[in-house]
Amino acid sequence: MIQSQKRGVTGYKGKLYYAFVIPFAFVCAYFLGVGAAEAVGARMTGAGRTGGTNVSTRAEPGHNAAETAGVGSLGELVGLQREAVDAGASGTDNTTPGVHIRTSANEPRDMLSHAFVNGLSDTTAFSVPMKVNTLANTRYLELINRDYPVKGEPDTGAIVAAWPTVPTSTGDLALHQAALDAVEQLFAAAREDLSNTLYVGSGYRDYDKQKQIYQAASDKAYAQKPGHSEHQTGLAADIFVVGMHQSKMARSAEGRWLAENAWKYGLILRYSDDKTKQTNIAGEPWHFRYVGQVHAWYCYEYNLCLEEYIACLQDSDGYTVTLDGKAYTVLYQWPNDGKIDVPENMAYDVSGDNTGGYIITAWE
Numbered sequence: 136m137i138q139s140q141k142r143g144v145t146g147y148k149g150k151l152y153y154a155f156v157i158p159f160a161f162v163c164a165y166f167l168g169v170g171a172a173e174a175v176g177a178r179m180t181g182a183g184r185t186g187g188t189n190v191s192t193r194a195e196p197g198h199n200a201a202e203t204a205g206v207g208s209l210g211e212l213v214g215l216q217r218e219a220v221d222a223g224a225s226g227t228d229n230t231t232p233g234v235h236i237r238t239s240a241n242e243p244r245d246m247l248s249h250a251f252v253n254g255l256s257d258t259t260a261f262s263v264p265m266k267v268n269t270l271a272n273t274r275y276l277e278l279i280n281r282d283y284p285v286k287g288e289p290d291t292g293a294i295v296a297a298w299p300t301v302p303t304s305t306g307d308l309a310l311h312q313a314a315l316d317a318v319e320q321l322f323a324a325a326r327e328d329l330s331n332t333l334y335v336g337s338g339y340r341d342y343d344k345q346k347q348i349y350q351a352a353s354d355k356a357y358a359q360k361p362g363h364s365e366h367q368t369g370l371a372a373d374i375f376v377v378g379m380h381q382s383k384m385a386r387s388a389e390g391r392w393l394a395e396n397a398w399k400y401g402l403i404l405r406y407s408d409d410k411t412k413q414t415n416i417a418g419e420p421w422h423f424r425y426v427g428q429v430h431a432w433y434c435y436e437y438n439l440c441l442e443e444y445i446a447c448l449q450d451s452d453g454y455t456v457t458l459d460g461k462a463y464t465v466l467y468q469w470p471n472d473g474k475i476d477v478p479e480n481m482a483y484d485v486s487g488d489n490t491g492g493y494i495i496t497a498w499e
C-alpha cells in the first residue's frame with residue numbers, strides 16, 4: 136500500500152484509487168457496518184510525562200510487525216523531538232551514545248548510561264529459577280532490525296484478521312491479536328480526541344510478502360530486508376490518515392496525536408526521525424510496534440527507540456514505575472544454565488529480546 140500511495144501522489148492516476156479510494160471505502164464501510172460505538176477501548180486520563188499516569192485499562196500484550204518501502208522526506212517528527220527528560224533523580228545522565236546491544240552476559244558492559252525511574256536495589260523478589268523453555272514467551276519485546284532477524288513464525292493462532300475490528304486498507308489485512316487490541320483502543324481514543332480518519336494500511340506480512348516489497352522498493356531507506364521486518368511478527372501496524380499522503384503525517388494533527396498517545400495502548404513509534412542512526416531506518420511516523428504499555432511508556436517518556444531501551448535494560452538493574460496505581464517492576468536477565476529467576480509473589484510476563492536475554496515485567 137505504501138508504494139501505491141507514493142505513486143498515487145506522484146501522478147500515477149491508476150494508483151490513486153488504491154491510495155485513497157480503497158482505504159476510504161474500507162473506513163466508510165467500517166463505520167457503516169460496525170459503528171463507532173463498537174470500538175470502545177481503554178481510555179486513559181491524566182496522561183503525562185512524569186509517571187503516575189492514570190490508565191483505566193491495560194492493553195493486552197501483542198506481537199506483530201514488518202517494515203515496508205515508502206515515500207519521500209518526512210521532515211521533522213513533531214512530538215518526538217523532545218528534550219532529554221529529567222529522570223527525576225540526581226546524577227541523571229540523559230545522553231544516549233551509540234547503541235550497543237550485548238550478545239552475552241559475559242561481554243563487557245557498554246558505558247551507555249541512562250537513569251531509570253527508580254533503579255531497583257532489591258531484586259530478591261525474583262527468586263524462582265525457571266527454565267526459559269518452559270515459560271510462556273510473549274515475544275512482545277523482541278528486537279527485530281538489520282542485525283537481529285525474525286526467528287520463526289508468530290505463534291499459531293496469534294495472527295488474526297484486522298477487519299472489521301479496525302478500518303483497514305484491504306480486507307485481508309491481519310495483525311497479531313495483541314497489536315490489534317491496542318490499535319482498536321488507540322483508534323477509539325482518536326475518535327474521541329481528534330478524528331475518525333485513521334486506518335491500518337499494512338500489518339502482518341510473511342517472508343515472501345516482505346521479499347516482494349523489499350525488491351519492489353525504490354527507496355531502500357524505508358525498506359527492511361526479508362527476515363528483518365517487524366511486520367513479519369504481526370506486532371507492527373502502519374497507521375495512515377484517509378486522504379493524506381504519509382509524507383504529510385509527521386506535521387499533521389493526526390501524526391502528532393499518534394506520536395503522543397500511542398504509548399498508552401502499548402505501541403511505540405518505532406522509527407522516529409531522530410533515531411535513524413540507531414534504527415538504520417528513515418523516519419516513519421506511521422509505523423507503530425506493539426511492545427506492551429509499561430515499555431511503551433518508558434520509551435516515550437525518555438525518548439528511546441527499542442534498540443536504546445533494550446540496551447538500557449541490559450545495563451541496568453531494571454526499574455519500577457506506577458501506572459494508574461499499579462506498580463510494575465521491569466528486569467532484564469540473561470539465562471543462567473537455561474534458567475532465569477522469576478518473581479515468587481507477583482504476576483509477570485516474560486519476553487525474549489531476540490538477542491539472548493529476557494525481559495520480565497512483573498506487577499503486584
Ligand SMILES: [Zn+2]
Pocket residue numbers: 201202203337366371372373421422423
Ligand atoms: Zn511499517
